[in-house]
Amino acid sequence: MASTRSYGGQSADERVAARRARLVEATITLLAEQGEARTTMTAACAGAGLTERYFYESFGSRDEALVAALETAASRIAETAVTAVAGSFGPPVDRVRAGLSAVLDLLGTHPALGRVVVLEATANAALRTRRRELLAWFGDIVAAESRTIYGERVWPPDRARLNAMAFVAGLAELVAAWLLDELDLTPERLVEIGTDLFAATAQRPDA
Amino acid sequence: MASTRSYGGQSADERVAARRARLVEATITLLAEQGEARTTMTAACAGAGLTERYFYESFGSRDEALVAALETAASRIAETAVTAVAGSFGPPVDRVRAGLSAVLDLLGTHPALGRVVVLEATANAALRTRRRELLAWFGDIVAAESRTIYGERVWPPDRARLNAMAFVAGLAELVAAWLLDELDLTPERLVEIGTDLFAATAQRPDA
DNA sequence: GCAATCTGACAGGAACGCCTGTCAGATTGA
DNA sequence: TCAATCTGACAGGCGTTCCTGTCAGATTGC
Numbered sequence: 442m443a444s445t446r447s448y449g450g451q452s453a454d455e456r457v458a459a460r461r462a463r464l465v466e467a468t469i470t471l472l473a474e475q476g477e478a479r480t481t482m483t484a485a486c487a488g489a490g491l492t493e494r495y496f497y498e499s500f501g502s503r504d505e506a507l508v509a510a511l512e513t514a515a516s517r518i519a520e521t522a523v524t525a526v527a528g529s530f531g532p533p534v535d536r537v538r539a540g541l542s543a544v545l546d547l548l549g550t551h552p553a554l555g556r557v558v559v560l561e562a563t564a565n566a567a568l569r570t571r572r573r574e575l576l577a578w579f580g581d582i583v584a585a586e587s588r589t590i591y592g593e594r595v596w597p598p599d600r601a602r603l604n605a606m607a608f609v610a611g612l613a614e615l616v617a618a619w620l621l622d623e624l625d626l627t628p629e630r631l632v633e634i635g636t637d638l639f640a641a642t643a644q645r646p647d648a
Numbered sequence: 649m650a651s652t653r654s655y656g657g658q659s660a661d662e663r664v665a666a667r668r669a670r671l672v673e674a675t676i677t678l679l680a681e682q683g684e685a686r687t688t689m690t691a692a693c694a695g696a697g698l699t700e701r702y703f704y705e706s707f708g709s710r711d712e713a714l715v716a717a718l719e720t721a722a723s724r725i726a727e728t729a730v731t732a733v734a735g736s737f738g739p740p741v742d743r744v745r746a747g748l749s750a751v752l753d754l755l756g757t758h759p760a761l762g763r764v765v766v767l768e769a770t771a772n773a774a775l776r777t778r779r780r781e782l783l784a785w786f787g788d789i790v791a792a793e794s795r796t797i798y799g800e801r802v803w804p805p806d807r808a809r810l811n812a813m814a815f816v817a818g819l820a821e822l823v824a825a826w827l828l829d830e831l832d833l834t835p836e837r838l839v840e841i842g843t844d845l846f847a848a849t850a851q852r853p854d855a
Numbered sequence: 856g857c858a859a860t861c862t863g864a865c866a867g868g869a870a871c872g873c874c875t876g877t878c879a880g881a882t883t884g885a
Numbered sequence: 886t887c888a889a890t891c892t893g894a895c896a897g898g899c900g901t902t903c904c905t906g907t908c909a910g911a912t913t914g915c
Contacts, residue, residue, distance in 0.1 A: 446883060448891060456891090476773060481872060492893050493874075503873070563770030566683060573830065576821065600841070603831065607818030607845055614783065614817035615810060623780065624810065634807070638814055641848040653913060655861060663861090689903060699863050700904075710903070 461499035463489040468510035473553035477564035480507065504567035511568055514557040515575045519582060521547045526586055533590045534636060540586070541635045545616075545628040552620065559617045580606035587643035594644045601643070608642045668706035670696040675717035680760035684771035687714065711774035718775055721764040722782045726789060728754045733793055740797045741843060747793070748842045752823075752835040759827065766824045787813035794850035801851045808850070815849045 445453050467488030471480040482503045486493050500506040525543030529536040548555035562572040583605035587595050595601050612635050619626035652660050674695030678687040689710045693700050707713040732750030736743040755762035769779040790812035794802050802808050819842050826833035 446890060448882065453891095478773060482874080483872075492895085494876090494893085497874075560776075563776070564773070566685060566771070569767075569770070573825070573828075577831075599832070603822060603833075603841055604845070606825075607815075607822055607841075609818075610821035611814030611816075611818035611849075615814055618780070618813075621780070624784075625806070626810075634810055634814075637853070638811070638849065641853065642818075642845065646844070646848065653860060655912065660861095688901090699865085701863085701906095704904075 457498060460489070460491055460495050463491065464496060464499060464506060465509050465513050468506050469514055469553055469557055472507070472510055472561045473556035477507070477561050477568070482506070504565065507565055507568055508571045511557060511562050511571055511575070514554045515562075515579075517551075517554055518544055518547060518558060519579065523582065523586070526590075534640065536590050537639045538632055538636050541632045541639075542628075545631055548616070548620075549628060555616060555620055559613045560620060576606055576609060577602075579609045583609060583639075583643075587639070591644055596643075596645055604642045608638055612638060664705060667696070667698055667702050670698065671703060671706055671713060672716050672720050675713050676721055676760050676764055679714070679717055679768045680763035684714070684768050684775070689713070711772065714772055714775055715778045718764060718769050718778055718782070721761045722769075722786075724758075724761055725751055725754060725765060726786060730789060730793070733797075741847065743797050744846045745839055745843045748839045748846075749835075752838055755823070755827075756835060762823060762827055766820045767827060783813055783816060784809075786816045790816060790846075790850075794846070798851055803850075803852055811849045815845055819845060 447453070448456060451459065464485055468480060468485045471484055471488055475484070482496055483493065485503075485506060486496050489495075496506070500509065522540045522544050526536055526540040529539035561568070562575075563569050580602045584595075584598065584601040587601060587605065596604055612631075615624075615626065615631060615634065618624045619628070619631055654660070655663060658666065671692055675687060675692045678691055678695055682691070689703055690700065692710075692713060693703050696702075703713070707716065729747045729751050733743055733747040736746035768775070769782075770776050787809045791802075791805065791808040794808060794812065803811055819838075822831075822833065822838060822841065825831045826835070826838055
């Protein structure tokens, strides 16, 4: 039962990892294009070009695959943001803008990531649980970045984290509206609004 | 088929309205206590003490009932907020605090309303669509209130609306964490944070 | 009192998705 | 070459839910 031989020029571990990766990508695509309800186990297998048996080689259930897709998409977005801020310089507002621009560029190039993270991440109980953990994680990242950007003018850590979570959740809602073409939103306007909101929520009012 | 006689001392219209109201209340309770997935049509009927046929007397589908439950819960919360702000006086920050306090009191007394609006409102495609419309509506209300509270120091209408939507969505996320006992949140702290966030997002930074 | 109507209980069709099992054919290492 | 293993196709059980239909009993207007 347990694979051990090489096959098609790949070791057993490599084949399993490749199949898992294909399933995750197919799940991301399906979530983005068809929504959570239609992202069935069968559809994910079909999208990955694999049969149902291989699904349970990598995931214990449909929910596990959905969560893996969310984690993958969220990690790519977070990594983009952190890298952009770390590679930026200049006055605080420019560094924030750099991070937001990088994220919105990424979402423009890969809309599926945005749709998974801001539109479909709440469609399922397992996804919602993981989403809240990811939001807390984003909050920690944003709060930490805000301290390196603004220095002493930020809130104390506990409060900074809560403010950062509210900032991320609020901005995510506007991104959702943008992805759905609902309000007169553009990436440029989102960057502008996000930069202002970050400044307003990260800094203490008396600072 | 169409009811027209009186029965049990009530006219046909009254009976239909009463049954619908019971179904909506049962749906709210189920959403709050069992989650969207277990809020089945059958369960709503059982909760309302009605048989399945009466479900389709008032709703064309399960989704319609879920949406009606969300609308009812959201309206009660919005009404509470608007009434509290309208009945408050004093400096701006006090009026904002009055509105937030009233809402959190309501959620403390009727946790089901909060759970439906901030935890379960995204669990279903039909609910998500209605939720975004309600969020835009909340945004309009909050933006309008912010102008009466802060006067000329607020953003222009378009921008005020977007900021208000981000504020509501961000605060809703913190309320969700509170309802789930996840971060060291209390109603008092939420009021404090919400008041600060409102001030930070409603007013122009240079005002 | 009686026919018409309303109500509650319940059965079950139809559809769907998750997950498991079987089986023939392809690929490998010896 | 050949046995062992890996792969893809597919069938189908199981459980669930939505929604419709039937039917006996309760309540009404006349």
